[in-house]
Amino acid sequence: MSTPQSSSIILNTLGLTRPDGSVALRNITAVFGLGRTGLIGHNGSGKSTLLRLIAGERAPTSGSITLSGEVGYLPQTLTLDRDTTAADLLGVRHKIDALRAIESGDTSVTHVDTLGEEWDIETRAGAALRSVGLGAGDLDRTVGRLSGGETVLLAIAGLRLRASPISLLDEPTNNLDRDARERLADMVRSWRGTLVTVSHDTALLELMDSTAELHDGQLTVYGGPYSAYREHLAREQEAARQSVRTAEQALTREKRQQIKTETMLARRARTGRAVQESRSEPRIVMGRRASAAQVSSGKLRANSTHRVQDARAGVNTAAARLRADEQIHIDLPDPHIPSGRHLAELRGLNRSFIVQGRERIAITGPNGVGKSTLLDTLVQPVTARRGRASAVAHTERVGYLTQRLDTLNPLASVLDSVQDAAPTVTPGELRNRLARFLIRGDAVERPVHTLSGGERFRVALACVLLADPPPQLLVLDEPTNNLDLGSVDQLVAALGSYRGGLIVVSHDDAFLGRLGIDRRLALSAAGELVEVTE
Incomplete structure (x- = not known):
């Protein structure tokens, strides 16, 4: 094509x-x-x-x-x-089904029309499978x-x-x-x-x-590309900041001038009253002079006020060009874990590793070797399979952020989802905490199935990090998925001060480097766990 x-x-x-x-x-x-x-x-x-x-x-x-x-x-x-299925992901399921039907003897015109000229679709699909490291027989996986x-x-x-x-x-x-x-x-x-x-x-x-x-x-x-745009934006924002500084200086000058004007008008008014008191002029003449002075003062005061207002509008206009980007804000409570407390055991087919206290463990390895499956066994022991690496939790307080985000009830609201993780926290307080994840107002009542991938991720992250009582062991599977760079910074800062255990799967080496990982374990396709030394 x-x-x-x-x-x-x-x-x-x-x-x-x-x-x-x-x-x-x-x-x-x-x-x-x-x-x-x-x-x-x-x-x-x-x-x-x-x-x-x-x-x-x-x-x-x-x-x-x-x-x-x-x-x-x-x-x-x-x-x-x-x-x-893999055939669905490739978008060839209907053609593969038509080809198989024809090969089995069903020569319906519908199948022939569906297949069109693509009699080699199975061969092409197999090539696509091999291009991502799978075999031609994986179409139905x-x-x-x-x-x-x-x-x-x-x-x-x-x-x-x-x-x-x-x-x-x-x-x-x-x-x-x-x-x-x-x-x-x-x-x-x-x-x-x-x-x-x-x-x-x-x-x-x-x-x-x-x-x-x-x-x-x-x-x-x-x-x-991105770097060129960031440079362009940085120059634009620096120009905006300079405009704000210039506008603020102009506003300061106008305010000072306004004070001078008011001081001068007050002095002039005192002088005018003293002169009037020293003269014996007709009342009508004195009234005219007072009225003229008031008009003159009013014009000066109005001009001064207008200049200040214009300068303030200039500050607002300049400030509107400055960006105030919102980011999530995460605070993690202390789960109070003794340093020697065993929290989990990670079992490779060759050896096991104990996770204890405030240890931070990273599990790495290529796609498809079973890293997510290993994490699943921590909270769902029934998913453990013979011949695969597994894990055992030694605490019931495990906060698990899955890679697929499929643990959320799609029909439940955001607020109800987080309430399930923190049943003793009032809805009002949960709303306040969700606001730190940029989920505010009526958004907390939205059903999970209406959320975008990024919104769903933030809700899942909130369910884990806002749990009450707080988790003693955090298990995070690709936690930087869908997070912007500022939010990743917030997550790193929160995990840096977290006083519980941490097991994280990530392909983001820069992220792992910022977490202060204590041990890196590499999982192989054979199910073996090996400690990686830098």
Whole structure:
């Protein structure tokens, strides 16, 4: 299949108002043409919402979207449907089923029409499977039996296989190990058509031809990769800060001048009264002089007030160009754990490791070796399987953030979900704490299934970190997925002061380096755990 030589997304005064009346997107006008665009923005800025509008999964409340052709879409929530098969992810299930039916003797016209000219679809699908490290016989494997990284890579391979003229990727590097990220980078470099990618991965964003940022409901498009845009924004913000300083200095001068004016008018009024008292002029003449003095004073005072008001408006105008980006704020209570308290045992097929006290353990390894499965056994011992690494918890107070985020009840509200984790905390206090995760107002009443991937992640993170009583052992599986860089900073700071045990799976080496990890354990495909020494 070939990609059209021209493809584009045209947004015309696009707007979206949420059911609670808040504005998600405001009068967005932009064009995404051929090439790669990185779509950035802080958590909750509306990036996933914009992709869903372009993909046709939601309808705007104002404006329009014009597309040049079919849209291929990789959503953040891809890993939630555990029954989806590899063939579904590749987008070839209907053709594979038609081919198999024909091969079994069913020559229905419907099957022939479905297959079209793609009699080699199974061969091409097998090549796509091999490109992500799977075998040709894995077409029927389900998401529940794939790692998060394998699931994402398969879906991306499916987009390339279908060669849609427009492709949308929402956080495609989530769950990907280093090798998988390199595979993705190679795919992106050679991507044809129009590609819009939402990501917080700066390495991926550097591969983009242009950068678009959603901020305060509006979209800014810049012709260059992420680093160039950041430099542009830094210069723009420094100019804005200088404008604020200049405007504030002007306001200070006008206020001082206003004081001088009021002092002069007060002195003039005293002098005028003294002169009037020393003269024996007719009352009507004295009245005229007093009235003229009042008019003159009024004009001076009004001019002075207007200048101060204009200077204050200048400060407000300049300050409006400065950005006040919100980030999550996390405070973790002390779980009061003795330094020698055993919290968990990690069991490889070769040896075991004890986690105790305030230890920080990182588990690393390629996609698909079973890292998430190992963590699952901590809270669900029944998931342990013979021939695989496993773990045993020695405390009931385990806070577990899963990679798939499928532990939340999709029909429950945000508030009810967090209330289940902190049953003794009042709803009012929970609302206050959720505000620190940028979940405010009517948003706490929204059902989980209506949330974007980033919003769902923040709710899952809140359920773990706001639990009462606080967890003695935090188990985090790819905790930087969907978090903007500022929120990652907040998470690092919170975990740095956390006085319980920590087990974390992450492919983000920079993040692990900032956590002060005590031990790194590498899990192999053979189920062996090996301590990695730097």
